[in-house]
Amino acid sequence: xxxxxxxxxxxxxxxxxxxxxxxxxxxxxxxxxxxxxxxxxxxxxxxxxxxxxxxxxxxxxxxxxxxxxxxxxxxxxxxxxxxxxxxxxxxxxxxxxxxxxxxxxxxxxxxxxxxxxxxxxxxxxxxxxxxxxxxxxxxxxxxxxxxxxxxxxxxxxxxxxxxxxxxxxxxxxxxxxxxxxxxxxxxxxxxxxxxxxxxxxxxxxxxxxxxxxxxxxxxxxxxxxxxxxxxxxxxxxxxxxxxxxxxxxxxx
Numbered sequence: 664x665x666x667x668x669x670x671x672x673x674x675x676x677x678x679x680x681x682x683x684x685x686x687x688x689x690x691x692x693x694x695x696x697x698x699x700x701x702x703x704x705x706x707x708x709x710x711x712x713x714x715x716x717x718x719x720x721x722x723x724x725x726x727x728x729x730x731x732x733x734x735x736x737x738x739x740x741x742x743x744x745x746x747x748x749x750x751x752x753x754x755x756x757x758x759x760x761x762x763x764x765x766x767x768x769x770x771x772x773x774x775x776x777x778x779x780x781x782x783x784x785x786x787x788x789x790x791x792x793x794x795x796x797x798x799x800x801x802x803x804x805x806x807x808x809x810x811x812x813x814x815x816x817x818x819x820x821x822x823x824x825x826x827x828x829x830x831x832x833x834x835x836x837x838x839x840x841x842x843x844x845x846x847x848x849x850x851x852x853x854x855x856x857x858x859x860x861x862x863x864x865x866x867x868x869x870x871x872x873x874x875x876x877x878x879x880x881x882x883x884x885x886x887x888x889x890x891x892x893x894x895x896x897x898x899x900x901x902x903x904x905x906x907x908x909x910x911x912x913x914x915x
Contacts, residue, residue, distance in 0.1 A: 672726035679730040713750035721767045728775030737780045758800040785811040805832035806856045844887035
């Protein structure tokens with residue numbers, strides 16, 4: 664069934680593009696194809712293939728966005744989140760499917776969703792990330808969600824929500840490190856997110872970098888920190904030095 668749905672989405676997009684160009688008399692056909700995809704995914708869920716149905720709903724959402732069917736995009740996401748909350752109980756599956764949901768939402772073309780609907784789904788992702796069973800997964804999910812509020816194409820740019828995600832992520836990382844020093848890597852991960860947003864014009868990000876660097880240095884001096892984490896931190900600092908001021912100045 665997955666190849667069938669993938670091909671159906673491709674056909675629906677082509678039919679919509681042809682209809683928009685005036686080259687096709689089948690203007691209602693794309694919607695009917697997406698209705699078929701919806702019914703097929705729903706049947707997959709009913710027969711116990713919940714994770715597959717969720718992933719295919721996300722794929723359908725991406726296709727519907729490409730075709731310009733905004734209400735359909737929101738419906739597909741809503742169905743995916745319903746499956747997530749009602750059917751996905753394994754922690755690994757939760758993190759994997761939520762990560763895909765975040766990536767799919769982030770990759771939608773500009774205009775793929777109305778601003779209010781996008782904001783609702785982005786907040787939903789953030790809430791679900793905060794509730795992930797494993798704290799290390801929650802930390803990762805939250806910093807991934809920060810990217811939902813920043814678009815390089817000039818769409819969503821909400822510095823306040825970005826910083827809220829990163830601060831929550833650090834708070835969860837702090838809980839993890841109290842249990843095992845190996846979770847210093849989570850702090851280095853979040854450090855790289857702060858650097859990314861600083862370089863992309865989020866002014867608040869730079870304010871937290873000095874204290875975060877100092878905290879990471881203290882934590883990384885503990886016993887039990889993995890060698891790969893120390894190497895990751897060293898590479899991050901080398902990158903900061905190579906960028907020159909103001910990033911390089913934070914290391915002095």
